[in-house]
Amino acid sequence: MTPSNIVEFVRDIYQTSEFIPLHAPTFSGNEKEYVLETIDSTFVSSVGKFVDQFEQKIEAFTGSPKAVATVNGTAALHAALYMVGVERGDLVITQALTFVATCNALYHMGAEPVFVDVSPVSLGLCPKALEAYLSENADLTENGCFHTGTKQRIRAVVPMHTFGHPVEMDELIAVCAKWKLALVEDAAESLGSFYKDKHTGTIGDFGAMSFNGNKVITTGGGGMVLCATEDSGKHTKHVTTTAKVPHPYEFFHDKPGFNYRMPNVNAALGCAQMEVLEDYLVNKRILAASYQSLFSGSEFEFVAEPSYAKSNYWLNAVICPSSDEREQLIKETNAAGVMTRPIWKLMHRLPMFANAMRGDLPHSETIEARLVNLPSTPVWNKSVKRHD
Incomplete structure (x- = not known):
């Protein structure tokens, strides 16, 4: 398998010689109609029927008892952490392999992240690593969980469903219950993903979603x-x-x-996007299956959904045999006009979180060095009925 093979495959999938982005928004329904309706009504700000309708559509799709729309995913996570009682000076355990917004929300609350390793199965927070870190570094009292060294309260755990692949929620919930910790799901990337029969973001105490322009559906900016x-x-x-x-x-x-x-006005866009969400998800799974077939039998490992889950395959990813081959793949595909990218730098490599406490991170470091994201915009399949 060579970078040129991958470029040829992707161009055949998208049937274009133009630049192919990583994940572009798809507008195939009533987006213009609903947005123009908000303009004609003059209710374009925080009051209007589409906000309520969008919340109701998310509730119906995810099974959440209540969904609250926000301006973006970071705001949603900030609000969720506030609701579970995170305060200035608290510690919150999360993964180093995440997008910076997860840690930014903690920073602006005056809380500090503690990084533990991810699972190679889900790419999200590993329950065994979490239990190991707490056993070595925490004391459980009648007043809660406290760090043995600093005496700071450990208030919550924030796993992220990386690229839409659900983490091992039952095991994480058991660890959190044992140590009296709140669990807030960073479900920013996982609309349409299910852990067993439950939608991500509805299993912990709170969940936070994002509808940025590069997500499965978009409201331009927005969260829930x-x-x-x-x-x-x-x-x-x-x-x-x-x-x-x-x-x-x-x-x-x-x-x-x-x-x-x-x-x-953002919620209006979201309402239209929700009308075709099921079709988007079907087509994303078709695309993921094509990638999985391409890499089958090669030295490249396609990141497939865990056996216990159904993923939305927000961003398709492949684990390269080495960091050198990862660099070669990224450079040659981008030079050929096919956008690929590495996963985020581990959070403790960023200057503002360099001094954060952390456990051993062997899986996080391997994934950081070898993972590449591939173009993941859903390709419309003619066998799937459109809802125009």
Whole structure:
């Protein structure tokens, strides 16, 4: 398998000699109609029917008791962490192999990340690594879980469903229950992914989703907090809308809040995208199967969904035989106009998180050195019915 083989394969899939991006938004339904409706109504900001409709569509699709729309995925994660009680000075365990937004949310809360290793099966937080770190570095008291060395409270665990592949949630929940830790799912990349029969983001205490332009569906910018109960959802919605107490004309806010509400114009885009989500997911799985067939029998390992899960295959990925071959693949494909990219740098390699506490990270380091993401925009399959 050579980079030129991969370029030829991708160009055949997309049937173009033009530049092929990693993941472009697809608009095939009522996007223009709904967005223009918001403009005609003048309700383009945080009040309007599409915000409520988008939340309801996400609730129906994911099975979440309550979904709360936000301006972006980082805001959704920030709100979820706030809701589980993360405070300044707390420690939150997460993975070093993640997008920086996961740690940025902690930084702006005054909390500190602690990095543990990922599983080679899911590319997400490893339950065994989590248990090992806690056993070696934490004390459990009647008041909660505390770091043995610094005496800081360990408040929560944040696994990320990397590239849409669900982590081992049952095992992580068991570890969190044992150590009295909240579990917040970073489900930014996993709309349409299921752990066993449950949608990602609905299994822990809270989940956070993203609808950035490069996600499975997009609202331009936007996020969503998935809440485990209706009551927690009502509280989340209140806090993310400046904690304003409803009144016909008075302005009274009963606690510090966030101005995180998703604008109606963005939600309109999301409503249209949700109408064709099922079709997008079907076509993404067709694309993933094509990649898996391409790499079958080669020295390159396609990243397939775990046996316990159904993934949305947000970004397709392959593990190269070596870091040198990864560099060659990235350079030659991009030079040929086919966008590929490495996975993110491990968070402790970034200057602002260089001093963060961490366990051993052998799987994270191997994946960082050898993984390449491949073009993953769903290709429309004629056998799949469109909803125009």
